[in-house]
Amino acid sequence: MTNNKSFIQVRNLVKEYKTAYALRGVSMTVEKGQWINIMGPSGSGKSTLLNIIGGLDNSTSGDVIIDSTDVEALDEDHLAIFRREQIGFIFQQSHLIPYLTAVENVMLAQYFHSMADEEEAGEALKRVGLGQRLHHRPSQLSGGEQQRICIARALINSPGILLADEPTGNLDRDNTEIILELLDSIHREDHFTIVLVTHDPFVSKWGDRVLQMEDGHIVGDEFIKERVKGA
Amino acid sequence: MINSIIYEAQLIGFKEGIKAGLVWLVFYSYLLSNDRKSLAKSFYTGISLSLLLGLSFLLFPESPVSGDFIGNIISMSFALFLIFSGAALYHASGVDLFVFRDGMRSEFVIRTLVFSLTVIFFLPDFTGSAVYLNELAELKENTFMTAVSAAAGIMIAAVIIFSFVRLYKPFWLGSFFAFPQLLLFLAMVKLFGSGIKGISELSLIPSVQRGFIKFIHDLVHQTFVMLMVPDHPLLKKTTWDFIGTFFGPGFASIASLFILLALPALFINHTLFRPLPEPPARTNIARRKTRALMLSDRRKKAVPVIFFMVFIISAWFSYGGEKVLQVYDPEPRPVVADNGVIVIPLKDPVTDVMDGRLHKFSFVHEGEEVRVMVIKKADNSLSVCLDACEICPPSGYGQRDDHVVCLYCSTPIPVNTLGRAGGCNPVPLAADIGDGFIRIELKEIIKKWGFVNSGR
Numbered sequence: 277m278t279n280n281k282s283f284i285q286v287r288n289l290v291k292e293y294k295t296a297y298a299l300r301g302v303s304m305t306v307e308k309g310q311w312i313n314i315m316g317p318s319g320s321g322k323s324t325l326l327n328i329i330g331g332l333d334n335s336t337s338g339d340v341i342i343d344s345t346d347v348e349a350l351d352e353d354h355l356a357i358f359r360r361e362q363i364g365f366i367f368q369q370s371h372l373i374p375y376l377t378a379v380e381n382v383m384l385a386q387y388f389h390s391m392a393d394e395e396e397a398g399e400a401l402k403r404v405g406l407g408q409r410l411h412h413r414p415s416q417l418s419g420g421e422q423q424r425i426c427i428a429r430a431l432i433n434s435p436g437i438l439l440a441d442e443p444t445g446n447l448d449r450d451n452t453e454i455i456l457e458l459l460d461s462i463h464r465e466d467h468f469t470i471v472l473v474t475h476d477p478f479v480s481k482w483g484d485r486v487l488q489m490e491d492g493h494i495v496g497d498e499f500i501k502e503r504v505k506g507a
Numbered sequence: 508m509i510n511s512i513i514y515e516a517q518l519i520g521f522k523e524g525i526k527a528g529l530v531w532l533v534f535y536s537y538l539l540s541n542d543r544k545s546l547a548k549s550f551y552t553g554i555s556l557s558l559l560l561g562l563s564f565l566l567f568p569e570s571p572v573s574g575d576f577i578g579n580i581i582s583m584s585f586a587l588f589l590i591f592s593g594a595a596l597y598h599a600s601g602v603d604l605f606v607f608r609d610g611m612r613s614e615f616v617i618r619t620l621v622f623s624l625t626v627i628f629f630l631p632d633f634t635g636s637a638v639y640l641n642e643l644a645e646l647k648e649n650t651f652m653t654a655v656s657a658a659a660g661i662m663i664a665a666v667i668i669f670s671f672v673r674l675y676k677p678f679w680l681g682s683f684f685a686f687p688q689l690l691l692f693l694a695m696v697k698l699f700g701s702g703i704k705g706i707s708e709l710s711l712i713p714s715v716q717r718g719f720i721k722f723i724h725d726l727v728h729q730t731f732v733m734l735m736v737p738d739h740p741l742l743k744k745t746t747w748d749f750i751g752t753f754f755g756p757g758f759a760s761i762a763s764l765f766i767l768l769a770l771p772a773l774f775i776n777h778t779l780f781r782p783l784p785e786p787p788a789r790t791n792i793a794r795r796k797t798r799a800l801m802l803s804d805r806r807k808k809a810v811p812v813i814f815f816m817v818f819i820i821s822a823w824f825s826y827g828g829e830k831v832l833q834v835y836d837p838e839p840r841p842v843v844a845d846n847g848v849i850v851i852p853l854k855d856p857v858t859d860v861m862d863g864r865l866h867k868f869s870f871v872h873e874g875e876e877v878r879v880m881v882i883k884k885a886d887n888s889l890s891v892c893l894d895a896c897e898i899c900p901p902s903g904y905g906q907r908d909d910h911v912v913c914l915y916c917s918t919p920i921p922v923n924t925l926g927r928a929g930g931c932n933p934v935p936l937a938a939d940i941g942d943g944f945i946r947i948e949l950k951e952i953i954k955k956w957g958f959v960n961s962g963r
Contacts, residue, residue, distance in 0.1 A: 289761055341640050386795065389792075389795070389796075390792070390795040390796045390798070391798055391799040391802060393791070393795055396795070434790065434792045435791055496776035
């Protein structure tokens with residue numbers, strides 16, 4: 277299952293809590309530019325896997341190699357730099373700063389990466405269809421619009437990998453489709469790698485590949501022959 | 508006696524060792540961060556030569572170089588580093604001052620420059636310390652113990668610096684220094700750590716303050732003297748007496764402080780508040796990262812400059828300010844004229860005018876107090892003058908170390924130059940000194956006092 281030339285390599289990953297195992301020797305690879313969906317029931321370990329790949333959590337044992345970097349071996353400072361440069365996150369909750377406007381929320385991600393640039397942040401929001409909402413606060417926007425800000429925020433620093441944990445979990449079907457179409461469109465243009473966690477079969481039809489997880493194991497690995505939307 | 512030698516000589520050695528260690532640490536860090544480690548050899552050669560030449564003064568039982576001369580050289584080398592750093596800061600803030608840039612790129616020129624700056628920095632200080640140690644050895648009559656104690660002081664400093672470097676590896680300091688900041692740092696170390704008389708006069712700050720006060724005073728004073736017209740209702744001197752406020756010690760001190768801080772402030776203004784240049788970059792991310800690096804570099808390079816400014820301001824007021832303003836101003840002792848002659852005893856149960864301190868005497872003439880001052884010069888001769896000069900209102904003089912200082916405008920006059928007439932010098936009086944008395948003709952005093960007090 278592993279391949280030395282793969283962009284993301286996960287080898288025998290184990291995550292043990294005091295009373296249970298979240299991951300029981302997971303191995304997988306993801307090619308550069310691939311969109312992979314991880315499906316499974318609650319408690320199957322998919323979010324834990326995503327967090328460990330993104331350097332937000334540590335494994336009990338095993339390796340995570342991303343673009344030749346052993347993520348588990350990085351110290352705190354280098355891990356922070358790695359996350360800043362290589363990874364964009366989208367979560368089910370938007371985690372936007374409520375007292376900042378849409379453009380300021382995106383600029384905050386720029387600031388922690390290098391330095392803020394309002395013009396560039398505005399362009400990123402226009403790209404996700406929020407050109408008219410730049411100076412609105414999150415409370416003045418719908419859930420779908422908030423999630424679009426999150427996409428702009430996650431991609432503003434051109435990360436190599438986008439990690440999305442139930443990005444449409446709070447949205448209705450129409451907004452879900454809008455978000456997925458948007459992601460699909462940007463993905464086709466920018467060719468970054470997407471690892472998306474979902475339990476929704478509708479969402480899992482988007483992308484290139486679906487991994488099935490159960491009880492800390494990968495139990496299925498299926499390539500999607502034709503993406504829902506495509507050129 | 509032995510303990511006293513050990514303490515004083517060790518302190519001198521320790522001070523020079525710490526100073527050299529700090530300069531090495533910052534310079535070496537600077538070279539590492541600029542990938543120019545090879546230049547360290549020129550630094551080592553320069554400091555070794557300075558140490559050898561400086562120590563060679565220990566060999567002379569009677570030093571051929573006076574402490575005053577070396578003190579002046581130390582002040583000049585400080586001024587040199589300050590001027591260099593000012594020019595380099597100004598250059599770094601965007602003005603192209605270095606017209607010989609192509610020549611500056613030559614490795615030989617750079618090595619020679621590093622070597623020369625090292626010698627200019629260390630040689631005066633090492634020489635001054637050697638001369639002082641020599642004097643100490645002669646005073647205590649124990650050359651061996653003095654030399655060993657000084658060497659021990661240097662060793663203690665070396666161990667402290669070495670341990671600090673081994674423990675903390677502080678070479679990241681280099682990222683805070685570009686060439687101008689390096690020169691400014693050297694000037695600051697020089698300002699704080701130079702001085703050749705051990706713990707009591709560690710700092711150059713008082714002498715720098717005096718120098719600036721003298722400069723400002725002369726500028727303002729001489730300008731107004733040129734403009735004065737005798738007997739003119741508005742341009743006569745007394746009309747403009749209020750001008751003394753502007754070259755009094757407070758104003759001159761503040762003004763000279765501003766002069767000292769002007770170039771660093773200009774640098775801070777240009778580097779921190781000037782818009783960042785647009786870097787050539789293929790993507791927005793690369794552009795932002797380059798601009799962020801430029802901004803971070805600007806901020807880091809501003810730290811030593813801001814540190815210098817804070818240091819100067821605090822040291823100026825806390826350490827130097829008191830010393831520069833401390834003046835010994837004795838109460839005049841009353842004397843009377845006897846057959847048209849004022850007679851002052853050289854020594855009586857209360858006073859000895861040969862003790863090196865300023866002595867003042869006064870008498871009343873036509874309802875007005877007239878003052879005369881007497882002080883011994885370095886050649887053991889006595890200087891007898893009016894307690895007034897030709898320019899300022901007759902506020903008189905006080906004594907500060909080997910200078911008398913005008914109490915009106917703070918101009919310092921070296922005691923050894925007393926007797927010269929004109930300008931800010933106390934008006935000299937013809938006096939007959941002998942048989943244990945100073946005799947001054949009353950008419951000589953009255954004539955000159957009337958002249959200086961006439962408000963021409």
